[in-house]
Amino acid sequence: MFGISDLPKFFLAFFLVLPVISLLHEAGHVFFAWLMGGKNIKVTVGTGRVLFRVGMLEVRKYYFWYGLCSFDNLKRNQRFAYILIFSGGVLFNAISSVAVMYLVEEEVVEAGILTYQFTYFSMYYIFFALLPMTYPDGNYSDGKVILDLIRDKHQLRDNIYRIAWDEEKEQWQVLDHSKATVDIFSSEEEALGKAHELAQSNRPSRIINTKSGEEVEVQNYPRIPL
CATH class of the missing domain: 3.30.2390 (TTHA1013/TTHA0281-like)
Known part of the structure; x- marks a missing residue:
């Protein structure tokens, strides 16, 4: 049961762990966008007004909510390239969570609230990223884009x-x-x-x-x- 004593753990997850997971997710998109020759790559973490920019990274006021990656001019402008880019986020989340679980099992890292929240919310992130759906703002989830790319839907041309x-x-x-x-x-x-x-x-x-x-x-x- 969730009690008053659990509130600090909740805020720790919301304001620290989730942004890290979001950043790893966007790093996956960035890696494959770069690999496919993308230019002008930019990563936005959070929403609201811009707090600061460092290189390709842009951090916004509500840094713990939302994130996106943008890029221009793919050299490899094919369906497979897009599938890799849109799969990159969940791949990085999956790899990082498996790595944390392995380190805990090998007793390299001590199991604790941070490792538990990291693996739990990584799986949460993966599930909702892969769920094929349209968001309220009209954007597609990664899963919907990947599915439509596989089906070669007209609206993705x-x-x-x-x-x-x-x-x-x-x-x-x-x-x-x-x-x-x-x-x-x-x-x-x-x-x-x-x-x-x-x-x-x-x-x-x-x-x-x-x-x-x-x-x-x-x-x-x-x-x-x-």
Whole structure:
């Protein structure tokens, strides 16, 4: 039975152990994103206003809740690469919890509340990450993304945004995936800026420059792992 004396243990788990587990989870996504050639990798731990940034790590006010990893431009832009990236979080959680259990069994580390909470909440994290579901904010769990990737669902295919020079009107056009005009600009830089804005907010997506009749990929934005 949960009693008053257990409250300190609860707060220890919530404010110390869970953030560590979350960071390990995101490290798994980062590792495979890096392995697959991802660029501009960023890890966010927590939610709310930003407290500080160190390199790729961003820590927010409520550091004990939520986390995500973002990256651009995968060199290996295939389904298998995405499956590895979205599996990376639970793989790191599983490996770290098994490592802790092994160290306890070998009496290298003394069993205690921290080791118990670490393994317990690691399994909790793994379960809910793999549960194929859609979160209230519209994001998918890692498990749902992996399942949809295996099934090759249409909604996981890249949205394509193009910028193209219209010689007749002498202006730059930003086109959506159906090649309908979204906006027009007088400069290529402004058109690229708009394309980046659209692509970032509609992941997974790619930006194509169709200047001179040739299609050249400018950047891709994979779906963000949680």
